[in-house]
Amino acid sequence: MNRSEVFKSIVPVITDELVICNIGLPSQELHMLDDQPTNFYMLGTMGLCSSIGLGLAMAQREKVVAIDGDGSILTNFGSLPTIANNVVDNFVLLIIDNGSYGSTGDQPTYTGKKTSLAKVAEACGCDNVIECKAEETADVLKAALGSDKMTIIVCKCESGNIPVPNITIPPVVIRDRFMTEVEKRNR
Amino acid sequence: MSDEISQRVVGDLIEGGIDFVTTVPCKQLAGVIDELDKSDQIHHVPSNKEDEGMGLCAGAFMGGKAPCIIMQNTALGVTINTLATLIQFYQIPLPMLISFRGELGEPVACQVEMAIHTKPLLQQLGIPTFHFHKREDVEELPEILKYTQMCSKPTAILTDATFWRGVL
Numbered sequence: 001m002n003r004s005e006v007f008k009s010i011v012p013v014i015t016d017e018l019v020i021c022n023i024g025l026p027s028q029e030l031h032m033l034d035d036q037p038t039n040f041y042m043l044g045t046m047g048l049c050s051s052i053g054l055g056l057a058m059a060q061r062e063k064v065v066a067i068d069g070d071g072s073i074l075t076n077f078g079s080l081p082t083i084a085n086n087v088v089d090n091f092v093l094l095i096i097d098n099g100s101y102g103s104t105g106d107q108p109t110y111t112g113k114k115t116s117l118a119k120v121a122e123a124c125g126c127d128n129v130i131e132c133k134a135e136e137t138a139d140v141l142k143a144a145l146g147s148d149k150m151t152i153i154v155c156k157c158e159s160g161n162i163p164v165p166n167i168t169i170p171p172v173v174i175r176d177r178f179m180t181e182v183e184k185r186n187r
Numbered sequence: 188m189s190d191e192i193s194q195r196v197v198g199d200l201i202e203g204g205i206d207f208v209t210t211v212p213c214k215q216l217a218g219v220i221d222e223l224d225k226s227d228q229i230h231h232v233p234s235n236k237e238d239e240g241m242g243l244c245a246g247a248f249m250g251g252k253a254p255c256i257i258m259q260n261t262a263l264g265v266t267i268n269t270l271a272t273l274i275q276f277y278q279i280p281l282p283m284l285i286s287f288r289g290e291l292g293e294p295v296a297c298q299v300e301m302a303i304h305t306k307p308l309l310q311q312l313g314i315p316t317f318h319f320h321k322r323e324d325v326e327e328l329p330e331i332l333k334y335t336q337m338c339s340k341p342t343a344i345l346t347d348a349t350f351w352r353g354v355l
Binding site: 060 | 230232246249
């Protein structure tokens with residue numbers, strides 16, 4: 001199972017949740033499969049998906065799923081200690097770990113070698129860290145959302161990409177429709 | 188370490204509606220960070236790097252908060268991509284209260300190297316920039332906060348050592 005197949009399997013779980021989605025192909029895949037105003041697509045800024053997700057979860061009460069990647073987490077490792085030390089139980093960080101920089105041509109990352117993101121997250125002080133197989137992701141994510149506990153999920157999947165169209169929605173529109181949805185749900 | 192000017196700055200942030208602040212420390216900002224921790228009206232989240240802090244601020248903004256980032260001018264070097272592709276691209280209002288190291292009174296030579304680039308970088312990015320040299324310059328802070336919300340842009344408030352110390 002590769003990342004786009006993981007996305008296909010989790011769409012029914014996240015379709016009605018507030019989602020912050022990682023830059024590049026992950027956002028394009030989610031946009032193609034299930035475009036929703038509850039999706040915030042990152043069109044730039046490698047690495048900050050987990051930070052934006054945490055900031056959003058701290059600021060309001062609805063559940064937030066940040067869908068990040070191994071390459072992005074490696075870029076912004078400082079985010080994990082911040083997450084560990086600022087626990088908000090409406091936050092789920094799903095790291096789709098395909099051991100490669102998928103959007104740039106599947107160059108290998110160190111998580112496909114010796115580095116374990118689950119162990120790093122635990123060492124940073126994160127509670128409720130779950131490493132799962134790609135096939136288990138939807139169930140694990142559903143359980144995490146139902147647990148009311150901040151959870152870090154590391155989904156180990158295969159690398160590989162499918163052709164997907166670019167996102168042409170203007171950034172301010174993505175942001176505005178997302179904020180309208182956040183505001184509505186917090187009323 | 189707490190002082191009158193730090194109390195004034197944090198008071199103005201609260202008055203201006205700021206309720207979420209991320210910081211990466213600087214010696215010059217120790218007093219203001221101290222004051223933030225005393226306030227129960229501001230959610231203070233220390234971050235490990237300033238671009239991470241801007242990500243937190245962007246998320247908090249979308250959750251209905253009015254964020255502010257407090258950082259050193261050297262951090263402009265690590266936040267340029269984030270300023271352009273997140274804060275400016277998505278039109279997020281973000282006041283940046285920046286300690287301006289490397290100005291008069293600076294004891295560390297290396298700080299001058301980024302001080303030289305600070306204003307040109309801000310100008311290149313098209314970021315409205317304000318510069319506090321003296322204590323009385325704080326009078327402009329409430330208006331700068333309003334201006335930031337009005338135009339939905341990042342704004343830079345450069346604060347010299349003389350602003351925090353009150354003397355050269």
